[in-house]
Amino acid sequence: MSAWPKPVLAEVSRHLEAAYPFEGCGVILREEGTGALRIRPLRNAAGNPRQAYAFAPEEWLSVCMEADARAERVVCVFHSHVDAPATFSREDALRAAPEGYPLLPKVSYLVGSIHCGSVHYVSEYEWCAGNFVSRTG
Numbered sequence: 456m457s458a459w460p461k462p463v464l465a466e467v468s469r470h471l472e473a474a475y476p477f478e479g480c481g482v483i484l485r486e487e488g489t490g491a492l493r494i495r496p497l498r499n500a501a502g503n504p505r506q507a508y509a510f511a512p513e514e515w516l517s518v519c520m521e522a523d524a525r526a527e528r529v530v531c532v533f534h535s536h537v538d539a540p541a542t543f544s545r546e547d548a549l550r551a552a553p554e555g556y557p558l559l560p561k562v563s564y565l566v567g568s569i570h571c572g573s574v575h576y577v578s579e580y581e582w583c584a585g586n587f588v589s590r591t592g
């Protein structure tokens with residue numbers, strides 16, 4: 456399950472559904488002062504986009520620059536699993552922490568399970584004591 460407000464999850468789901476039958480991906484940013492959330496979809500540049508996702512490097516760079524300029528922080532990375540469960544996979548864990556340490560500390564990972572073009576279930580994982588664990592509440 457996930458603790459994000461319904462409108463945020465609805466917007467994330469819309470992006471994931473638009474990317475179907477490929478995996479969709481993007482980030483949620485939070486503004487430091489106000490706490491305002493912003494959803495920023497990113498182009499999936501993976502070579503096998505039905506089974507994997509990779510942020511298009513130039514888009515990821517501009518997100519990082521935007522975030523700096525707007526005093527925002529990336530708080531969540533989201534992506535979809537196409538006709539597969541919303542379980543954080545071994546590949547997801549390797550990508551998020553290739554050397555056994557998270558590349559983006561304090562960022563959670565939202566996975567949306569999408570079947571026939573609609574998101575059916577969303578789960579969220581976070582780094583805890585050396586592993587990605589399902590986030591509860």
Ligand SMILES: [Zn+2]
Binds near residue numbers: 536543544547
């Ligand atoms: Zn995945």
